[in-house]
Amino acid sequence: MKPSEIEEVEIDLFVEALRLRHGYDFRHYGRASLRRRLLALQRLFGVAHLVDLLPRLLREESVLSKVLSALSVPVTEMFRDPEVFSVLRQEVVPVLRSFPRINIWQVGCATGEEAYSLAIVMAEEGCLQQCQIYATDINDAALATAEAGIFHARRLALYSDNYRLAGGKAKLTDYCRAHLDVMEMDVALRRAMVFAHHNLVADGVFCEAHLVICRNVLIYFDRHLQDRSLALVRQSLVRGGYLCLGLQESLDAYAGKEEFYPVDRLLRIFRLRADGGGR
Ligand SMILES: C[S@@+](CC[C@H](N)C(=O)[O-])C[C@H]1O[C@@H](n2cnc3c(N)ncnc32)[C@H](O)[C@@H]1O
Known part of the structure; x- marks a missing residue:
């Protein structure tokens, strides 16, 4: 399996853990932007692989808000358009x-x-x-x-x-x-x-x-x-x-x-x- 394919498996595992553990379902978010955000999250936590974050996602309550902040894109402005x-x-x-x-x-x-x-x-x-x-x-x-x-x-x-x-x-x-x-x-x-x-x-x-x-x-x-x-x-x-x-x-x-x-x-x-x- 190529590294990029392994990365896709990791994304699926992470998204599934988020759904099963916390009830947030990101399976139907656009894949490209989801991948970008998960990689940013990985960097934020300073882990080598996304799966390294799984134990914390499963067991540390405080991780959820960081994950939701990283996955959502709260970019906006007054009177936009x-x-x-x-x-x-x-x-x-x-x-x-x-x-x-x-x-x-x-x-x-x-x-x-x-x-x-x-x-x-x-x-x-x-x-x-x-x-x-x-x-x-x-x-x-x-x-x-x-x-x-x-x-x-x-x-x-x-x-x-x-x-x-x-x-x-x-x-x-x-x-x-x-x-x-x-x-x-x-x-x-x-x-x-x-x-x-x-x-x-x-x-x-x-x-x-x-x-x-x-x-x-x-x-x-x-x-x-x-x-x-x-x-x-x-x-x-x-x-x-x-x-x-x-x-x-x-x-x-x-x-x-x-x-x-x-x-x-x-x-x-x-x-x-x-x-x-x-x-
Ligand atoms: C780019 S902002 C848009 C803000 C504003 N509507 C605007 O156009 O300026 C997208 C927002 O959608 C929210 N969002 C993403 N998934 C959501 C969901 N499943 N339910 C509710 N809000 C969600 C994000 O948290 C983020 O704040």
Whole structure:
């Protein structure tokens, strides 16, 4: 067997141990990116082979959070792909506003910047009071950062540009306090948000949602897992609810795609048909 083939066996063993011991199933994550992350994990622990980590994975509780952090990619930014937020503001929020309560489920929130961006849009459109943003992820370290709402101030310039391009109506600094090297998000935004652990692979529907934002999560999954995730998201949406995917993601291969129509095909914003069997 070639070394690369042995490495593949090691990856399978590690993934299986993670599933059997801790219940996290990474079998349907894209193989190339999974391999890269596992090799990075191996380097982080300073072990010669991935299997050298197995005893610790099985017996040391504290190893799990490091493994989950290494396997998930909590890369995000405020108002990422600003034009998406602009269309949400112009086309989606005016419809959502007509509901007495608006539930938004943000799947794969990472460190929370996207959820705070949504809260700012809702505030500027006058509907934050009626809105609840449920932001979920499997990475607990990232969720803790999201919960604190404190980000590095070196990103403020980029985030301010994004905010402006997204049709922001004021200044981003109106929603956060910048001091020393951090920016601390306004607690008024935080009140509309709930951050929680939820695993798209294993858990059920998190909430009934009028809008689901699931961006840059499905790209890490294989077809099988993308289908499962989209079915779960579909189940959570009310009739006429909206779905926003990442720019590199689509519904094209999803069996239930006919139930949706595009609000903006390029920006991956879809709406569940009112007769789509949703709630
Ligand atoms: C690249 S980030 C995307 C963050 C944000 N949505 C954005 O587009 O900027 C992907 C996130 O998906 C999360 N993730 C990966 N697998 C997941 C799963 N099975 N369930 C929930 N979240 C998951 C990761 O922990 C990571 O925080």
